[in-house]
Amino acid sequence: MTQWKPTVCMRCAVGCGQLQRGVDEGFGVDEVQGNHQHPGTNGLACKRGIRETKSPDGEWLTEPLIRRGDTLRPATWDTALGTVAAEFLKATAEDPDNLAILGSGQQTNEAGYTLGKLARGGFGTRNYDANTTLCMASAVTAYYRAFGSDAPPCTYDDIPDAETHIVWGANPDAAHPVLYRWIRNSADQDGCRLVVVDPVESETAADADQHVAIEPGTDLVLAQAVLARLVETDRVDREFVDSYTDGFEALTASLPDVATAAATAGVTVETVEALAAAFDDRTLLYWGMGVNQSTHGTGAAGMLINLCLATGNMGPGSGPFSLTGQANSMGTRVCSSKGTWPGHRDFGDPANRERVAEAWDVPVDRLPDDTGPGPVGIVDEINRGHIDACWTVATNPAAGMPNATNVERALDDVFLVVQDAFRSETVEHADVVLPAATWGETEGTVMNMERRVARVTSVSDVPDGVRQDIDIIANIGNRVTSTLFEEPRLDPETVFDELRALTAGTPADCSGISYDRLAAERAVRWPAPDAESEGGYRYHDDGSWSFPTATGSAQFSTASYEGLPEPTDSTYPLLLTTGRRPGAYNTGVRNRNETAETPRARIHPETAGRYVELLDRGRTVVASRRSRITVDLVPDDSIPPDAIWMDVHHPAVNALTLPAIDPESNEPNYKQCAVRLESPETSSPVTRSGVVTPGPVGND
Ligand code: SF4
Numbered sequence: 001m002t003q004w005k006p007t008v009c010m011r012c013a014v015g016c017g018q019l020q021r022g023v024d025e026g027f028g029v030d031e032v033q034g035n036h037q038h039p040g041t042n043g044l045a046c047k048r049g050i051r052e053t054k055s056p057d058g059e060w061l062t063e064p065l066i067r068r069g070d071t072l073r074p075a076t077w078d079t080a081l082g083t084v085a086a087e088f089l090k091a092t093a094e095d096p097d098n099l100a101i102l103g104s105g106q107q108t109n110e111a112g113y114t115l116g117k118l119a120r121g122g123f124g125t126r127n128y129d130a131n132t133t134l135c136m137a138s139a140v141t142a143y144y145r146a147f148g149s150d151a152p153p154c155t156y157d158d159i160p161d162a163e164t165h166i167v168w169g170a171n172p173d174a175a176h177p178v179l180y181r182w183i184r185n186s187a188d189q190d191g192c193r194l195v196v197v198d199p200v201e202s203e204t205a206a207d208a209d210q211h212v213a214i215e216p217g218t219d220l221v222l223a224q225a226v227l228a229r230l231v232e233t234d235r236v237d238r239e240f241v242d243s244y245t246d247g248f249e250a251l252t253a254s255l256p257d258v259a260t261a262a263a264t265a266g267v268t269v270e271t272v273e274a275l276a277a278a279f280d281d282r283t284l285l286y287w288g289m290g291v292n293q294s295t296h297g298t299g300a301a302g303m304l305i306n307l308c309l310a311t312g313n314m315g316p317g318s319g320p321f322s323l324t325g326q327a328n329s330m331g332t333r334v335c336s337s338k339g340t341w342p343g344h345r346d347f348g349d350p351a352n353r354e355r356v357a358e359a360w361d362v363p364v365d366r367l368p369d370d371t372g373p374g375p376v377g378i379v380d381e382i383n384r385g386h387i388d389a390c391w392t393v394a395t396n397p398a399a400g401m402p403n404a405t406n407v408e409r410a411l412d413d414v415f416l417v418v419q420d421a422f423r424s425e426t427v428e429h430a431d432v433v434l435p436a437a438t439w440g441e442t443e444g445t446v447m448n449m450e451r452r453v454a455r456v457t458s459v460s461d462v463p464d465g466v467r468q469d470i471d472i473i474a475n476i477g478n479r480v481t482s483t484l485f486e487e488p489r490l491d492p493e494t495v496f497d498e499l500r501a502l503t504a505g506t507p508a509d510c511s512g513i514s515y516d517r518l519a520a521e522r523a524v525r526w527p528a529p530d531a532e533s534e535g536g537y538r539y540h541d542d543g544s545w546s547f548p549t550a551t552g553s554a555q556f557s558t559a560s561y562e563g564l565p566e567p568t569d570s571t572y573p574l575l576l577t578t579g580r581r582p583g584a585y586n587t588g589v590r591n592r593n594e595t596a597e598t599p600r601a602r603i604h605p606e607t608a609g610r611y612v613e614l615l616d617r618g619r620t621v622v623a624s625r626r627s628r629i630t631v632d633l634v635p636d637d638s639i640p641p642d643a644i645w646m647d648v649h650h651p652a653v654n655a656l657t658l659p660a661i662d663p664e665s666n667e668p669n670y671k672q673c674a675v676r677l678e679s680p681e682t683s684s685p686v687t688r689s690g691v692v693t694p695g696p697v698g699n700d
Pocket residue numbers: 009010011012013014015016044045046047048049050176177178179
């Protein structure tokens with residue numbers, strides 16, 4: 001047996017500390033268990049984190065591939081990388097924006113930083129983004145607006161101290177099992193409670209002391225109703241608001257009438273009052289993709305932050321706490337130069353641009369001057385003929401982006417380079433495939449949702465044909481610009497040292513977090529400006545508050561509800577919503593056995609009863625204005641009437657979803673679109689991914 005080595009789970013952003021050991025012979029992880037010495041999680045782990053790693057079912061990529069006609073054929077690394085570099089140079093010869101690069105919240109910080117450095121500092125393209133925009137961008141935008149920083153104030157230490165836990169648009173029982181155990185344990189104490197706001201009676205909602213079942217997509221307006229109720233019943237924490245915030249008068253002037261807003265959200269005024277009363281106690285307010293993945297995502301997330309600010313629910317044991325999905329979504333935001341320069345440095349600040357250009361030894365005018373249009377906008381740019389080449393790293397846009405059939409067509413229109421560990425839907429569209437090491441095979445760091453940095457370590461070698469992410473990126477970089485990187489193999493510790501030096505003095509200061517410190521302490525929260533300090537509750541020191549905004553105060557925000565971007569109508573009378581299934585992870589490239597099956601569509605039994613003539617042995621077809629897929633229809637009274645719930649992970653489902661985005665965050669509106677059921681006899685048989693009729697299905 002190989003040695004047990006400390007590492008951190010890469011299956012979700014709880015970031016559980018684990019011990020791994022590799023197989024005796026060959027490649028891969030043999031066993032995983034919780035690490036009792038890891039701060040924060042103390043040996044806890046869930047089945048997904050343990051089991052999925054032990055035996056991934058996905059098809060591993062083991063050698064570079066180059067497209068010859070309709071097939072991908074093996075190639076040498078030199079040929080593959082030379083081809084990629086030549087095509088990228090050709091694409092960027094006239095305009096750097098002709099190259100798009102899509103990264104991931106599943107990369108290490110070292111890989112994300114290296115990719116951002118090459119994208120922004122090497123090529124200078126504005127079309128660089130990551131799949132974190134698909135899940136967290138609305139929360140991030142709301143945090144910046146409210147606090148001047150993308151740092152959730154809370155940490156896991158606050159969970160036991162809260163009296164009321166409000167989970168809004170999230171299902172941590174399925175998505176974050178270890179975190180949910182802490183929430184449940186705290187809510188079970190005398191005088192404590194768990195309140196869940198969700199249109200669906202999810203696993204978490206079924207377990208709650210109170211479940212508020214709202215109309216899908218009305219999170220913003222319900223939060224406004226609760227705020228309006230708090231104002232009209234004089235339950236605002238005036239001392240906190242007057243001392244530490246700006247903009248409260250503008251917010252109150254913008255709020256709707258309680259009864260009208262309650263009706264829009266599909267709840268009673270009594271329910272609004274009950275939610276308002278929940279904030280009387282020390283309250284932690286968690287939210288997730290049900291809030292973020294909306295055309296109103298930034299406004300809704302901002303309104304949840306407003307609720308905490310207005311009730312003085314800031315400070316240990318209380319506050320707003322976004323639940324991050326991917327293991328290193330936080331790290332992507334801190335280090336990869338996506339929406340900010342490393343360390344959350346403001347993208348538009350000339351001093352930051354000078355500092356970054358100096359650190360990277362590149363001309364400052366090579367750095368792009370805006371953060372780009374986001375992943376959906378990049379697909380639009382491809383469709384307009386403005387992008388010639390695209391490079392995806394540890395992400396699967398052909399399955400994971402909305403209106404995925406359109407995304408697949410766009411990927412076919414560019415020179416596509418796919419860097420990944422597993423054979424994904426996106427690989428099928430690639431011109432060059434670069435096989436990369438994955439969890440258990442790579443060295444680096446990640447940051448969990450409470451800002452804690454931890455090491456991921458390798459317990460297994462990789463096949464000769466597979467390389468580390470940072471080496472692949474640096475090799476391409478060195479073929480297009482000679483000054484950016486040392487020669488591969490890059491040392492991950494050297495990369496991290498460069499990154500942490502760039503964060504010094506910023507709100508996300510990691511300069512005091514070294515590999516040696518992580519080896520000794522296992523995990524350290526930022527900001528950590530020196531080798532002894534560690535970040536705790538943010539913006540609050542010695543009884544006083546200070547926010548990195550222009551005025552030093554937290555900022556209330558306003559927003560208005562404009563309705564769903566694609567409401568139901570007589571042609572598409574059902575609303576499709578999506579969510580996480582326990583045990584599954586994103587587009588499922590590591591657990592193909594589960595996602596290759598025909599997708600299940602959960603529907604309220606009374607609604608299902610109206611469509612029995614469209615069922616063939618339990619199967620039917622769900623059609624949106626974008627595509628049709630064959631599903632197994634499962635009656636389930638936890639789903640609201642006239643709605644269908646499907647697995648956000650299944651590669652077929654995003655053929656149906658809507659590419660409308662939040663205009664402030666660029667995050668797509670995955671959670672609601674209009675669909676109808678059709679007879680399965682009118683469609684072709686189900687394919688591996690479940691998609692039966694790609695492409696538009698009509699203008700009606
Ligand atoms: S809760 Fe998340 S980080 Fe922890 S073991 Fe489970 S999947 Fe891994």
